[in-house]
Amino acid sequence: AQSVTQLGSHVSVSEGALVLLRCNYSSSVPPYLFWYVQYPNQGLQLLLKYTTGATLVKGINGFEAEFKKSETSFHLTKPSAHMSDAAEYFCAVSDSGNQFYFGTGTSLTVIP
């Protein structure tokens, strides 16, 4: 069975500082990994995904994530936070089927 753990339900960073949102997963098969962002009163938007190939994945809005199999992690980073990055971020894992498993989410606050 697959599961996702997001460490830290709330993360605050200063504008211009590094953003690091943590995600660890468990999977019995090679996983497909995703990060979604949810802005207030909106649905989920795909930030980036890892399926196969290069372990460092670049997404939209300057975000990237690195798949580390040995650590079963898929942490999301952005070198410099912007006010518009304030949102809820969800990590998700999927097996080769269609079932997605979401983490509990991390709320990112950007302090001016």
Place this chain on the structure above:
Amino acid sequence: SAVISQKPSRDICQRGTSLTIQCQVDSQVTMMFWYRQQPGQSLTLIATANQGSEATYESGFVIDKFPISRPNLTFSTLTVSNMSPEDSSIYLCSVEEGYNEQFFGPGTRLTVL
């Protein structure tokens, strides 16, 4: 990517009533999914809806409470029946596009009094 719309965007309902949520996609898709996001929590899959067959429900969700229709490849509805305050959530539909990638609608915010 597919453009997904949901109606209504939000509603406030009385206990014991039912609400039908519509999900419309701008392209034909095989698989559609319905999720629930309870306040402060993550997404939980309710069911998978394929056109031409009965929806497949996840553990803890039953057809009598959450009947789903999938009349064609671009449309689906989810009904929340006999509502109670515990049903207050955001309900999202999603579709699968490409390989193992899901796109989400904007969600329906339901408050049950």
